[in-house]
Every structure is written in structure tokens, then in C-alpha cells.
Amino acid sequence: MKPIVIIGSGISAYSVAREFRKINEKTPLHIISMDSADNYSKPMLSNALANSKNATNLVMAESAKMAEQLSAKISANTLVHAIxxxxxxxxxxxxxxPYSKLVLALGAKPIRLSINGDAAEQVLAVNNLTDYAKFRKAIKGKKDIVILGPGLIGCEFANDLVQNKFNxxxxxxxxxxxxxxxxxxAxxxxxxxxxxxxxxxxxxxxxxxINFSESQLQLQLADEVFLLKADVVLSAIGLKSEVFLASEANIIVNKGIVVDKTLxxxxxxxxxLGDCAEVNGLVLPYIMPIMNSARALAxxxxxxITEVSYPAMPVVIKTPAxxxxxxxxxxxxxxxxQIDENDEGxxxxxxxxxxxxxxxxxGERVSEKQSLTKDLPAYF
Ligand SMILES: Cc1cc2nc3c(=O)[nH]c(=O)nc-3n(C[C@H](O)[C@H](O)[C@H](O)COP(=O)(O)OP(=O)(O)OC[C@H]3O[C@@H](n4cnc5c(N)ncnc54)[C@H](O)[C@@H]3O)c2cc1C
Incomplete structure (x- = not known):
């Protein structure tokens, strides 16, 4: 019997495999991933310091254990070149x-800024365990970190780092x-x-x-004579869906790989599904849409054949400050x-x-999340 092949070993891939195994124990599953295929929770990358975690102990189950749990064949460190x-x-x-059905759970990749200077290549981005291991090695014994991008991931990393005495x-x-x-x-x-x-x-x-300057990096900001010094520069300017494999196979892509409500x-x-997918016109690169998608796709x-539904899914930003x-x-x-601001937030x-x-x-007004969520419409 030809297997169901899943490309990727992130939360999307493992969630759909897990949901599938709840209803089907027999059909062979083959998970192929270009990374180690160790199972970890990606959201924990941006508050790992606060939780005393590093790239090694963020791993919840190694790939061999996942293969056993899911009764699946897992090919780790294996790049899929084409479909x-x-x-x-x-x-x-x-x-x-060969596949009977193919699931693309390819994730997203960090957008790279075009920056001049002899140290431009030193800019790091964290989007997986390997990146995180590299980042932790880079900041070890260092003090000054510059984060490019004041978005969700940039602010989460900033909060985590400052709590651990970094500038x-x-x-x-x-x-x-x-x-x-x-x-x-807000x-x-x-x-x-x-x-x-x-x-x-x-x-x-x-x-x-960004240029090398003695023992540090020196950042030239636009329209400023002022130079910023850093030991490590982390780019968190955003992610874009991984669509290359799909588009090379003439599968329709837009911002993500275009899928209907049955994924x-x-x-x-x-x-x-997941960060690579544009579901019914929406790319929502968060955990809750993945969980809903995984259940429907399984x-x-x-x-x-089951359509996914997207209820209102608030995202909680991990900035404890x-x-x-x-x-x-x-x-x-x-x-x-309509904005209501008081001492609580x-x-x-x-x-x-x-x-x-x-x-x-x-702030403290996050406590109203549940009651407001009930009043929100579903996406579809
Ligand atoms: C730092 C950070 C913090 C976050 N925090 C939150 C949060 O608090 N709440 C929330 O809801 N969301 C959060 N997110 C988003 C959430 O983590 C992602 O939506 C989710 O992890 C994406 O999972 P995925 O499986 O779709 O993609 P990924 O985890 O990126 O998995 C993609 C997989 O595809 C594999 N792959 C890609 N191309 C190939 C190929 N050609 N051949 C073989 N394998 C391939 C990769 O190796 C990888 O295994 C955060 C994201 C980041 C980066």
C-alpha cells in the first residue's frame, strides 16, 4: 500500500499525524523532514530563557520516539527536492x-533584509531548533543584543532576553x-x-x-550619524510561507499554498496546512488554526472529506511585562x-x-479574553 507522505516535522505535521492515527491505525505514514524531526514546541523558542530551556531540552520527543508513537516511518535530515x-x-x-496522499506541512521561512556592510551575514534569525542552538551559542557571555523588527516575535525575544540581564x-x-x-x-x-x-x-x-568594529558589530541606522553597537543582531522582521516546492510542481500558490476548506x-x-498554507484566502501562522486544520485533514x-472551520482564535503574546x-x-x-484605557491596561x-x-x-485586561471571544464571529 502506498503511504500517506507528510513533508515536514513541525507542529502541523505531527498534529495531523497524531489526529490521523486516532482514527486510522493501519495506513502507512511516511514523514519526511529536512531537519532532525525531533518534536518541539516552536512557540517556546521565544520564552525559552525564562523557562530555563535550551535547544536540547526543548525537545519533547526525538524522531525515533515519534516514529514509534505514530507508527510512522520518519526520514529525518532528508530534503524533498521535488513533487x-x-x-x-x-x-x-x-x-x-510514491504517495497515495501527500500533506505539505512546510512551514514558513524568515524574511531576510537586504543590509550592507562586511558583517551583514552575521544577522541571525530564529525559526527552528537549529537556529535557536546557534543563537544561544552566539549570545553566550555576550551582553548587547539588537533585535530587528518590533513585531510579535521581536518583542517576545526582547522581553525574554532583558529578563536575563541582556541589554x-x-x-x-x-x-x-x-x-x-x-x-x-495598546x-x-x-x-x-x-x-x-x-x-x-x-x-x-x-x-x-552592519560592519565589524573591534570586538563588536556596528550598526548604521538610516538617516542617523549615531552608530549602534551590538554583540549579536537578531532579525525578527517576519516570516513568509514556504511555497517553493508547491509552485515548482505547478500547484497554485499565492501568499501561501492555496487550499480550499478541505485543505x-x-x-x-x-x-x-500550517504556516505554508493559505486556507480559504487566509494565512494564519499560529497554533490554533493548525490544530483545527489537523483535525479536519485527518x-x-x-x-x-471534512471542511475545516476557523472559530475566533485570539493569540496570546508572550511578553510577561x-x-x-x-x-x-x-x-x-x-x-x-473603540479604545478604553485605564490603570489596568x-x-x-x-x-x-x-x-x-x-x-x-x-495588561490585566487580558482577563476579559474569554468573554469577548464568545462574541466574535468565526472566520468560516
Ligand atoms: C519564535 C516563535 C514564537 C511563536 N509563538 C507563538 C505563540 O505563542 N502562539 C502561536 O499560536 N504561534 C506562535 N508561533 C507560530 C507557530 O509556532 C507556528 O505557526 C507553527 O509552529 C508552525 O508550524 P508548521 O509545522 O506549520 O511549520 P514549521 O514548524 O516551520 O515546520 C516546517 C517543517 O517543514 C520542513 N521542510 C520544509 N521544507 C522542506 C523540504 N523541502 N523537505 C523536507 N522538509 C521540509 C522543515 O524542516 C520543518 O520540519 C511562533 C513562531 C515563532 C517562530
């Missing part, structure tokens, strides 16, 4: 694997942190709480060049934020035609 949707095969370096400066073109996710009052609240911990923000500017791509028997893979819960409206047109509600369609809560 042939007509022959229904995936091509490895020296092997061709942290966050640089970005935005007016305030998480500008793309939060209304200004972003400013986060900024002031992070500044209270000692984090410095250099906003409305970008890094133009089927434009190719027969090929499905996608049903479809076992023959019971200023806890934040965000339920972004599906679109911000034809609506407005910010409560921002987004209304469209008098209906609540999104919210942001900061």
Missing part, C-alpha cells in the same frame, strides 16, 4: 517515494511595537512596559549597514477601534456595523 503530482511521487536526492535594543520602521497587529494605545502600553524593563526602542528607522491544494491528493485523509491578547479582525475596512474593541469583529487586550 511530481502526475506520477504521485516525491523526489529525494537519490530516491523516489536589548529593538529597531524597526514602525511607529510603535506590533503596529500591524495593535491599535496605537502598542504604546506594550512599549512603555518593555521600556520599564530597560529595553530601548529605535523606531521609525531601519538598519542600513486540498489545486493538485489531486495533495493537501497543505478525517479527509481517512476518507471522510505586558500580557496581550489579540483577536485581529479578518479585515480592518469599514470599521473602527487597554481594552480595544473593533466594531464593523456595530458588531464586535476583533479585540486587543493588554
Amino acid at each position: 511530481d503530482t502526475e506520477k504521485q511521487t516525491v523526489n529525494l536526492a537519490s530516491e523516489v517515494i 536589548v535594543t529593538v529597531v524597526g520602521p514602525d511607529k510603535y511595537p506590533l503596529e500591524r497587529m495593535l491599535p496605537q494605545a 502598542g504604546r502600553h506594550l512599549q512603555s512596559e518593555l521600556e520599564n524593563l530597560g529595553i530601548k526602542f529605535k523606531l521609525e528607522t531601519t538598519v542600513e549597514a 486540498q491544494t489545486s493538485a489531486e491528493n495533495v493537501y497543505a 478525517q479527509t485523509l481517512s476518507g471522510n 505586558c500580557p496581550i491578547a489579540v483577536a485581529s479582525p479578518a479585515n480592518e475596512s469599514d470599521g473602527e477601534w 487597554v481594552k480595544a474593541c473593533f466594531y464593523q456595523s456595530e458588531n464586535l469583529t476583533g479585540f486587543v487586550l493588554t
Whole structure:
């Protein structure tokens, strides 16, 4: 029997495999991943210091253990070079694997800034365990960290690092942190709480060049004579869906690999979920959409074609200095934020035609998350 092949070993891949095994014990599963295929929780990368974790003890189960738990064959450290949707095969370096159904759980990759200077290549990004091991090695015994990108991941890393006695400066073109996710009052609240911990923000500017300078790196900011010094520069400017394999196989891609509500791509028997997938027009690179997708896809893979539903799924941002819960409206047109700010934090509600369609809560007001979530519409 041809196996169901899953490419990837992140939360998407392992969640769909786990859900599938709950309803089907027999069909062979083959998981192929270009990384170690060890199972870990990616969200823990940005608060690992606070939890006294490193790249080794973030691993919850090694790939051999996962293979046993899932009754699956796992090919770790194995790059898939190409997919042939007509022959229904995936091509490895020296092997061709046939599939009955193929699941793309390819994740997303960090966007790289184009920066000048002889030390531009020193910029690190953290999107997996290997990156994290490299980052921890780089910061060992060092003090000054510059983070590029005041978004969700940048602010989480900044909070984690400053609590562990690093000097942290966050640089970005935005007016305030998480500008793309939060209304200004909430972003400013986060900024002031992070500044209270000692984090410095250099906003409305970008890094133009990074050069070696004695024992440190020297960052040239746009329109500034001032030079910023750093031991380590971490880029957290965002991720983009991994679509290369799919587009090379003539599978339709847009921002992500385009799938319908059954998570089927434009190719027969090929499905996608997680950070690589654009589900019914939405790329939502968070855990809750993955969990919903994995449950629905497991049903479809076992023959019971099932559409995924996306209820409202607020994201909790791991900045202990200023806890934040965000339920972004599906679109911000034809609506407005109503902001209520007090000593406990910010409560921002987004209304469209008098209906609540999104919210942001900061500080102690995060306690209102459950009750507001009940009033939100589902995405689909
Ligand atoms: C630092 C950080 C903190 C986060 N915190 C949160 C949070 O608090 N809450 C939340 O909801 N979300 C959070 N997220 C987002 C969440 O972690 C991701 O949405 C989720 O982990 C994505 O899982 P995935 O399996 O889709 O992708 P990945 O985990 O990226 O897995 C992709 C897999 O595909 C494999 N692969 C890719 N191409 C190939 C190929 N050609 N051949 C073989 N293998 C291949 C890779 O090796 C990898 O195993 C965070 C993300 C980051 C980076």
C-alpha cells in the first residue's frame, strides 16, 4: 500500500499525524523532514530563557520516539527536492517515494533584509531548533543584543532576553511595537512596559549597514550619524510561507499554498496546512488554526472529506511585562477601534456595523479574553 507522505516535522505535521492515527491505525505514514524531526514546541523558542530551556531540552520527543508513537516511518535530515503530482511521487536526492496522499506541512521561512556592510551575514534569525542552538551559542557571555523588527516575535525575544540581564535594543520602521497587529494605545502600553524593563526602542528607522568594529558589530541606522553597537543582531522582521516546492510542481500558490476548506491544494491528493498554507484566502501562522486544520485533514485523509472551520482564535503574546491578547479582525475596512484605557491596561474593541469583529487586550485586561471571544464571529 502506498503511504500517506507528510513533508515536514513541525507542529502541523505531527498534529495531523497524531489526529490521523486516532482514527486510522493501519495506513502507512511516511514523514519526511529536512531537519532532525525531533518534536518541539516552536512557540517556546521565544520564552525559552525564562523557562530555563535550551535547544536540547526543548525537545519533547526525538524522531525515533515519534516514529514509534505514530507508527510512522520518519526520514529525518532528508530534503524533498521535488513533487511530481502526475506520477504521485516525491523526489529525494537519490530516491523516489510514491504517495497515495501527500500533506505539505512546510512551514514558513524568515524574511531576510537586504543590509550592507562586511558583517551583514552575521544577522541571525530564529525559526527552528537549529537556529535557536546557534543563537544561544552566539549570545553566550555576550551582553548587547539588537533585535530587528518590533513585531510579535521581536518583542517576545526582547522581553525574554532583558529578563536575563541582556541589554536589548529593538529597531524597526514602525511607529510603535506590533503596529500591524495593535491599535496605537495598546502598542504604546506594550512599549512603555518593555521600556520599564530597560529595553530601548529605535523606531521609525531601519538598519542600513552592519560592519565589524573591534570586538563588536556596528550598526548604521538610516538617516542617523549615531552608530549602534551590538554583540549579536537578531532579525525578527517576519516570516513568509514556504511555497517553493508547491509552485515548482505547478500547484497554485499565492501568499501561501492555496487550499480550499478541505485543505486540498489545486493538485489531486495533495493537501497543505500550517504556516505554508493559505486556507480559504487566509494565512494564519499560529497554533490554533493548525490544530483545527489537523483535525479536519485527518478525517479527509481517512476518507471522510471534512471542511475545516476557523472559530475566533485570539493569540496570546508572550511578553510577561505586558500580557496581550489579540483577536485581529479578518479585515480592518469599514470599521473602527473603540479604545478604553485605564490603570489596568487597554481594552480595544473593533466594531464593523456595530458588531464586535476583533479585540486587543493588554495588561490585566487580558482577563476579559474569554468573554469577548464568545462574541466574535468565526472566520468560516
Ligand atoms: C519564535 C516563535 C514564537 C511563536 N509563538 C507563538 C505563540 O505563542 N502562539 C502561536 O499560536 N504561534 C506562535 N508561533 C507560530 C507557530 O509556532 C507556528 O505557526 C507553527 O509552529 C508552525 O508550524 P508548521 O509545522 O506549520 O511549520 P514549521 O514548524 O516551520 O515546520 C516546517 C517543517 O517543514 C520542513 N521542510 C520544509 N521544507 C522542506 C523540504 N523541502 N523537505 C523536507 N522538509 C521540509 C522543515 O524542516 C520543518 O520540519 C511562533 C513562531 C515563532 C517562530
